[in-house]
Amino acid sequence: MILASAPDLLVVGEAADGADAVPAVRTHRPDVVLMDVRMPRVDGLAATAAVTALDGAPRVVVLTTFGLDEYVFRALEAGASGFLLKDTPPRDLVEAVRVVARGDAMLSPGVTRALVERFAASAQDGRRAAALARLEPLTDREREVLVAVGRGLSNAEVGRSLFMSEATVKTHVSRLLLKLGCSNRVQVAILAHDAGLLESR
Template sequence: MLVVDDDAMVRAGLSMVLSVDPTITVVAEAPGGAEAVIAATRHRPDVVLMDLQMPEMNGVEATRRVRAAVPSVAVLMLTTFHLDTHVLDALRAGASGYLLKDVAPQELCHAIHLAASGESAFSATITRQLVARHTRTANDSATAKARQTLAALTDRERAVAEAVAEGASNATIAKALFMSEGTVKTHISRALTKTGLDNRVQLALMVFQAQQNSW
């Protein structure tokens, strides 16, 4: 676990909270984006807890560089406001989810475990609002492209992708669609390959984009 925040008090507080969970080990802390890239490359943590707003290199660019240096790492963003438009940029840069800075300790640990296991930690409702807000200021080409890409998936792959967009876990999807968790993972993997996306959060964003103005 790597903790990244430009505020030393916040870093110390997060590390203390995480120390309560014996399955989470903080291997390093970083005061900024550039230092985060170096620390991630050196320690190769499973998860990075990244502050969104930092001077010099913000969390979005740091996420992009960390993911490029260590593709296997999952990045969780920390933000002060749910509707911070930079959250959407961070998710598109490869973050596995986002949390408010005042998140309860047990929720924080749960989100870290989800990210470490390859799942995501985000609010489907809030993320949909972010996509809708962005779409209002853009043209319809992004929505048309997302719909075309989604149409290239099989019915089962599309059903799984839509369930992912609602924030469902692999176990929940498996139960709802009457398939094994292994099959769910296979469908997600194939959907990511066909769409050229990196993770399930980006897959969810594509689904949200495709659904704009359709309800």
């Protein structure tokens, strides 16, 4: 009801649980999927991994009751573009779908920092070495954009902070995703944190 009330959004299908998610995505080809974390048969984590592995995969937003639910972190690693709490106000839920559909992660800077810090808490040395190795092909400018994305900035905010047009920022972000083998901005932010690039921020 909430999503259908927005004139620019169309609800094309629903799935009863994670097991039904992949067939529903194949049938309806949505741009964005809202995925519950805890579901019978197949949970949201497994369903997110399966959906994001499809050709032309939609962006996945994970819904959870708890802001620091361990399943959410694993779902983000599986390719989700962000998460929302189930008590998110209707207006914010609709806007989050729009943001993710545009290609941005819908996490606030504070939430992004909390997520990446939680990810990097274990095996930090090994993760840092691996992250630094992945960053070697980047240019200096791409590293600057990487840090800005890691801080949770939108494309417009990155452009203002680095004196670039939003179109140029989008080009840099697309190159970052390709070079780093990341599927979304959240994974780029995690990589920047693992590499130690956000510690002085």
